Amino acid sequence: MPKKLTGIEVYKLLPKTNCGDCNFPTCMAFAMQVAAKKAALEQCPHVSEEAQAALGEAQAPPMRTVQLGSGDTALTIGGETVLFRHEEKFHHPPGVAIRISDSLSDEEIAQRLEEVRNLRFERVGDELQVDLVAVHCDSGDGDRYAQVVSKVKDGADLPLVLQCPDPARLSGALKAAGQRPLLWAADRENWEQMAELSLKHEAPLAVRGDSLEALVDLTGKLKEKGLQDMIIDAGDGQFVERLTRLVKVRRLALQKEFRPLGYPAIAFTTGGSPLEEAAEAIAYVCKYAGVVVMENTAPEAVLSVLTARQNVYTDPQKPNAIEAKLYEVGEVGPESPVLLTTNFALTYFTVAGEVENSRVGAYIVVADTEGLGVLNAYADDKLTAERIVKTVKEQGALDKVNHNKLVIPGLAAMLRMEIQEESGWEVVIGPEDAARIPHFLRNEWRPA
Amino acid sequence: MAMTIPEAKRNWTGKINSVTIGAGSEDGGTRTSVITVGGATSLPFYHFEGEFPHRPVVAMEVWDVPAEEWPEVVQEPFADVMGDPGAWAQKCVEEHGADLIALRLQGCDPSGADRSPEEAAKAARAVLEAVGVPLVVWGCGNVDKDNDVFPAVAEALSGENCLLGTITEDNYKTLTALGTAYGHKLIAESPVDINIAKQVNILALDAGYPMENLVMYPSTGALGYGIEYVYSIMERSRIAALQGDKAMALPILCDLGVQVWKAKEARASADELPGWGDVAARGPMWEAATAYTYLVAGADVLVMRHPQAVRATRKAIERLMGEGGQS
Numbered sequence: 001m002p003k004k005l006t007g008i009e010v011y012k013l014l015p016k017t018n019c020g021d022c023n024f025p026t027c028m029a030f031a032m033q034v035a036a037k038k039a040a041l042e043q044c045p046h047v048s049e050e051a052q053a054a055l056g057e058a059q060a061p062p063m064r065t066v067q068l069g070s071g072d073t074a075l076t077i078g079g080e081t082v083l084f085r086h087e088e089k090f091h092h093p094p095g096v097a098i099r100i101s102d103s104l105s106d107e108e109i110a111q112r113l114e115e116v117r118n119l120r121f122e123r124v125g126d127e128l129q130v131d132l133v134a135v136h137c138d139s140g141d142g143d144r145y146a147q148v149v150s151k152v153k154d155g156a157d158l159p160l161v162l163q164c165p166d167p168a169r170l171s172g173a174l175k176a177a178g179q180r181p182l183l184w185a186a187d188r189e190n191w192e193q194m195a196e197l198s199l200k201h202e203a204p205l206a207v208r209g210d211s212l213e214a215l216v217d218l219t220g221k222l223k224e225k226g227l228q229d230m231i232i233d234a235g236d237g238q239f240v241e242r243l244t245r246l247v248k249v250r251r252l253a254l255q256k257e258f259r260p261l262g263y264p265a266i267a268f269t270t271g272g273s274p275l276e277e278a279a280e281a282i283a284y285v286c287k288y289a290g291v292v293v294m295e296n297t298a299p300e301a302v303l304s305v306l307t308a309r310q311n312v313y314t315d316p317q318k319p320n321a322i323e324a325k326l327y328e329v330g331e332v333g334p335e336s337p338v339l340l341t342t343n344f345a346l347t348y349f350t351v352a353g354e355v356e357n358s359r360v361g362a363y364i365v366v367a368d369t370e371g372l373g374v375l376n377a378y379a380d381d382k383l384t385a386e387r388i389v390k391t392v393k394e395q396g397a398l399d400k401v402n403h404n405k406l407v408i409p410g411l412a413a414m415l416r417m418e419i420q421e422e423s424g425w426e427v428v429i430g431p432e433d434a435a436r437i438p439h440f441l442r443n444e445w446r447p448a
Numbered sequence: 449m450a451m452t453i454p455e456a457k458r459n460w461t462g463k464i465n466s467v468t469i470g471a472g473s474e475d476g477g478t479r480t481s482v483i484t485v486g487g488a489t490s491l492p493f494y495h496f497e498g499e500f501p502h503r504p505v506v507a508m509e510v511w512d513v514p515a516e517e518w519p520e521v522v523q524e525p526f527a528d529v530m531g532d533p534g535a536w537a538q539k540c541v542e543e544h545g546a547d548l549i550a551l552r553l554q555g556c557d558p559s560g561a562d563r564s565p566e567e568a569a570k571a572a573r574a575v576l577e578a579v580g581v582p583l584v585v586w587g588c589g590n591v592d593k594d595n596d597v598f599p600a601v602a603e604a605l606s607g608e609n610c611l612l613g614t615i616t617e618d619n620y621k622t623l624t625a626l627g628t629a630y631g632h633k634l635i636a637e638s639p640v641d642i643n644i645a646k647q648v649n650i651l652a653l654d655a656g657y658p659m660e661n662l663v664m665y666p667s668t669g670a671l672g673y674g675i676e677y678v679y680s681i682m683e684r685s686r687i688a689a690l691q692g693d694k695a696m697a698l699p700i701l702c703d704l705g706v707q708v709w710k711a712k713e714a715r716a717s718a719d720e721l722p723g724w725g726d727v728a729a730r731g732p733m734w735e736a737a738t739a740y741t742y743l744v745a746g747a748d749v750l751v752m753r754h755p756q757a758v759r760a761t762r763k764a765i766e767r768l769m770g771e772g773g774q775s
Contacts, residue, residue: 282737298729299725
């Protein structure tokens with residue numbers, strides 16, 4: 001394992017001229033940043049080749065970032081820096097793949113591709129969709145495999161995982177597979193031929209073995225052959241065994257900076273019913289796969305996995321804000337209520353969800369509170385009477401209706417009089433808890 | 449050239465409290481089975497470095513009044529027993545394998561049926577007598593009313609070592625006194641805030657109620673609706689506990705049903721959400737998927753509604769607790 005260098009050790013390898021070309025005032029200041037992995041050694045244009053070699057290894061990030069596919073549908077995985085999202089954030093959401101076997105009939109393949117294309121969902125303003133298709137060589141027939149790979153590439157237009165450990169058959173399919181498919185997988189038997197294919201086609205290579213020792217042995221040998229873009233396979237064990245391997249690989253890569261395992265990981269589920277498979281896929285999304293391969297195309301199963309990914313990969317440091325504008329929920333008309341809320345995404349989507357449940361169409365004025373919820377925004381002076389009046393006017397909410405009632409959140413009740421005096425509107429205090437919105441809209445709110 | 453692989457294990461100094469719910473005849477109760485949760489010495493299901501003496505459990509939710517606000521998909525399995533809490537609980541245990549019954553005294557809500565403390569106690573007794581598993585009992589959520597209702601309920605369940613809830617930062621005195629007097633465990637609730645979570649535990653202790661008898665409820669969001677906030681609070685508190693913070697070393701409860709079945713993913717028909725799957729499958733999937741996510745973060749007690757989601761979650765727990773976590 002390469003030793004982590006201190007600032008002083010880095011400094012000794014630098015020209016010590018304090019020229020400032022690296023944009024730091026002194027070589028020492030730069031060295032400290034390099035040691036902390038906050039600056040890259042390449043920022044020094046005068047660094048010697050020996051220093052490069054000495055530093056390069058120690059300075060590389062602990063987990064490699066790997067791109068699968070190319071163009072608009074390319075997927076970037078790995079490059080993770082923490083074990084828990086609260087420590088910083090998770091960087092690259094894992095790719096979700098659907099597996100297609102080449103032993104299916106042409107009709108079945110066409111149908112499965114249709115299902116894959118339909119696995120697209122819009123949730124809280126994000127497009128969620130399947131990112132990859134894994135084509136599994138079950139037939140044992142190289143020609144058939146190449147044919148199916150070509151069909152899938154054309155039909156899905158997504159990066160592929162070529163699940164075919166036989167180098168000869170894999171080689172025949174590579175022509176039709178598009179750029180940078182993931183080759184699955186090198187093992188102790190086939191690794192030399194797989195390495196050649198990987199290098200020749202510039203395709204990342206998955207590595208599988210029955211133990212961590214076997215994996216380390218392989219990544220070491222492949223690295224000597226010049227491979228860089230590798231993916232660690234979570235193995236063939238039971239659900240909890242695969243999860244355990246993902247945890248160990250991630251810990252060794254990040255906490256021990258153990259380079260031979262410093263790659264993203266791929267986990268196949270063991271299959272089962274949609275409910276069973278979702279349990280596995282969600283666990284692998286949480287901990288710590290870069291690619292999760294599923295069998296089921298049941299939309300509710302895939303949606304739940306994609307949503308878990310969306311949630312767990314949300315940046316915990318960034319207030320989750322939506323665009324501050326006027327939203328229409330349900331069927332609106334001149335008699336519809338006008339509700340005010342903040343642009344904290346969770347607040348808005350909870351309110352909008354309850355308005356939907358009420359089946360009373362409504363206008364929702366979303367004020368820009370810089371991503372804060374009602375109470376925090378009020379405490380921080382981001383939700384004031386003045387700002388509310390200005391926002392409602394700018395968004396023209398009350399121009400769309402035949403009344404002048406504005407419903408404000410129950411938690412902002414203290415602003416009622418001030419808004420009323422400033423605007424002349426009738427200000428109605430809504431529920432404190434969004435769960436009471438349906439009751440409020442159905443039974444308490446009246447336009448006139 | 450064999451390379452030495454560094455040790456992947458971490459040495460934790462702390463341990464999650466073991467909390468037992470329910471009392472059998474030898475302990476002065478009438479339960480035919482009791483449940484112990486907690487006891488873990490590492491992060492969830494890290495069998496390679498810790499002990500997990502007790503698996504996570506599933507409590508099924510039963511109401512004292514018909515749960516008319518539940519969506520059709522989750523009302524339907526209980527259509528024949530709603531309004532009869534005893535029969536409802538029995539169905540959950542006998543047909544659906546509930547580890548515990550979570551009775552929610554929704555009928556006491558002053559803006560609903562506004563039932564009396566005596567009626568609440570009667571419902572609790574009916575459930576107690578109908579099943580042999582331990583009970584969780586929730587108030588209706590109206591603080592004043594719950595403080596009126598719980599004395600009668602705690603007394604009616606005296607000596608049964610139930611799990612009652614909830615105590616909060618602002619309201620813990622009534623329940624901690626009742627828990628001590630009648631021998632019940634308590635749920636400590638906090639509003640998605642790790643500092644308040646710890647504070648409630650300390651307040652209970654100051655009121656003379658031991659933390660070892662508490663289960664922590666850090667609030668629950670549905671998948672897709674802020675689950676990540678709770679997820680990270682659970683991970684942070686579990687890590688703090690394993691590093692030796694005793695005020696965080698409590699088993700964690702997640703109250704899924706209430707939140708999940710409000711989400712449009714669990715409620716809306718296939719007409720409203722074309723391409724998202726039939727709601728009969730999507731509803732239970734959303735509840736199970738929410739449970740799966742919390743299991744990974746450290747849930748010990750999951751309060752759930754739909755039989756299919758319960759079955760799938762129990763299966764997932766079995767697999768996660770299974771042998772073979774050493775590789």
